[in-house]
Amino acid sequence: MPFHSCGVPLCYSQAAPSSFMHPDRNRPTLVLIHSPLVGPLTWQSTANILRAAGWRVQVPSLAGVTDGGPPYYVRLAARVADAVAGEAGRLVLVAHSGAGALLPSIAALCAGRVAAHMYVDAALPRPGQSWFESVPDELRERLESLAQDGLLPPWHTWFPADAVAELVPDADLRARFFADNPRLPLAYFAEPVPVVNDGVNVCAYLQLSDAYRTLADEAEALSWPVLREPADHLAMLTRPELVADRLHALLERVLAT
Numbered sequence: 001m002p003f004h005s006c007g008v009p010l011c012y013s014q015a016a017p018s019s020f021m022h023p024d025r026n027r028p029t030l031v032l033i034h035s036p037l038v039g040p041l042t043w044q045s046t047a048n049i050l051r052a053a054g055w056r057v058q059v060p061s062l063a064g065v066t067d068g069g070p071p072y073y074v075r076l077a078a079r080v081a082d083a084v085a086g087e088a089g090r091l092v093l094v095a096h097s098g099a100g101a102l103l104p105s106i107a108a109l110c111a112g113r114v115a116a117h118m119y120v121d122a123a124l125p126r127p128g129q130s131w132f133e134s135v136p137d138e139l140r141e142r143l144e145s146l147a148q149d150g151l152l153p154p155w156h157t158w159f160p161a162d163a164v165a166e167l168v169p170d171a172d173l174r175a176r177f178f179a180d181n182p183r184l185p186l187a188y189f190a191e192p193v194p195v196v197n198d199g200v201n202v203c204a205y206l207q208l209s210d211a212y213r214t215l216a217d218e219a220e221a222l223s224w225p226v227l228r229e230p231a232d233h234l235a236m237l238t239r240p241e242l243v244a245d246r247l248h249a250l251l252e253r254v255l256a257t
Contacts, residue, residue: 028090028115028255029056030247033080033106035097036062036072036188037155039180042096045240046247053244058084063182072188077105090115092254094247095122096236101131107198116254117203118247119219121212121233127195131188140189147186154181167234177237204250208243209233225253 030050032043040061047057060083065075080102084091091114093103100122107114123134132140146152156164156178168174205219207228220226229235229246236243 026089027055028092029058029084029087030251031080031084031091031093031106032057032059033093033095033099033102034059034062035099035155036066036076036102036184037098037181038177039063039182041177041180042234042237046236046243049240049244050247053248056087058087060084066182066184066188069185070187070191071194072185072191073102073105073194076102077109080106081109084110089113092116092118092251094118094120096120097122097233098131099123101125101193104196104198104200105194107200108196112199114198114200115202117200118206118250118254119203119215120206120236120243120247121208122205122215124215124218125193127193130190130192132190143189144186150186151183152186154178154183156181167232168238170238173237177234202254204254206243206246206250208235225250 030047032047034040034042040059040063043059047059050057060080062076062079065079066072068075080093091110093106093114093116095103095118097120100119101124103117103119104125104127107117123131126134143152143158146158152158165174168177203219204225205216205227207213207216207226208231211233213228216226216228227246227250229242231239231242
């Protein structure tokens with residue numbers, strides 16, 4: 001079965017519980033993993049809010065990893081595993097967008113320390129299948145046409161400028177977000193997701209945008225806890241308080257199992 005089997009009850013509170021404001025050193029470390037298509041800035045504000053609420057949080061940077069060539073998934077997973085090697089106790093891997101496909105590979109490198117996977121408007125891992133195989137041919141062909149010398153332009157340039165400005169209306173934040181976004185090799189999107197045994201059997205899904213509704217439906221069909229928030233794909237960057245609150249609501253359920 002290509003996905004984790006998680007039987008966690010679907011029950012959430014809109015407001016964070018009172019424990020949200022009190023540090024608890026027995027909590028696992030939250031590892032907030034940004035999509036390889038963007039940069040760690042996407043998670044930084046949410047991470048700061050979670051730290052202030054008592055969570056231990058790591059935001060590994062994937063910058064420059066794909067410059068070393070394939071195997072891309074192995075290299076990206078190793079960067080995250082190396083970044084959290086010094087953390088004591090359990091880990092919860094929290095992936096945004098394209099980072100979802102990395103979670104099994106990361107967990108497999110973390111020697112049984114991962115307590116749960118959380119997907120935030122994220123791709124679900126499909127072992128043995130490349131990203132190109134999971135999207136319409138039209139999108140693959142468009143990206144192939146954008147590549148120069150085997151590299152794609154930064155993610156934010158794939159869309160009309162006004163669409164990106166609508167997602168990130170603050171001009172200063174938008175400029176910093178753009179500066180954080182890398183150019184990825186086209187070959188990354190053609191590489192199959194590794195087939196690994198990660199040993200993780202607890203996971204959850206936070207849907208932030210309508211584009212990820214089908215994946216949230218798929219997670220729900222697998223009996224994962226699924227929380228749907230009518231926000232947008234970059235809400236952790238522009239509405240970090242909201243995303244931190246919703247993550248906490250999911251974590252309360254996941255860690256109770």
